[in-house]
Amino acid sequence: MNKELDKLLCANYPKIFARRQVKDSTMHFGFCCGDGWFNLIDGLCTSLQYLTDYRGTPQPEAVQVKEKFGRLRFYITCGEDEMTEAQSSVIDLARILSAHICEECGCPGRIAANGGWWTVRCPAHEPEGSLSPEEYVTAREAGR
């Protein structure tokens, strides 16, 4: 994610991204995903901070934010406290939504396989020769 969007998230959610500048934190690497997921992460953080400020959930701190197998992974810690069901649900929802949002530009996209890598891309950003999950499975089975 570019520096400006990174700074904006850290400025808007200083409690959630308290570890962003901590050298021995995995959060020190920044947001390991594309700019297209900015709004998704912004919405997720709004939800998490709302739960803490108005619903009494413990304050979460992000320990790692990255793309894995094409989807958004957002790992948090609540210190001494357990993550609540509500926090877990909004993080799950963001992961599910990420499979439909182009990681490059934020337009509607799909999960596609390309050379063994899973990504979410819109038609404009999908590399040539990408396969849908169904096409990927069919191609693999045909290759056996």
Ligand SMILES: [Zn+2]
């Ligand atoms: Zn795109």
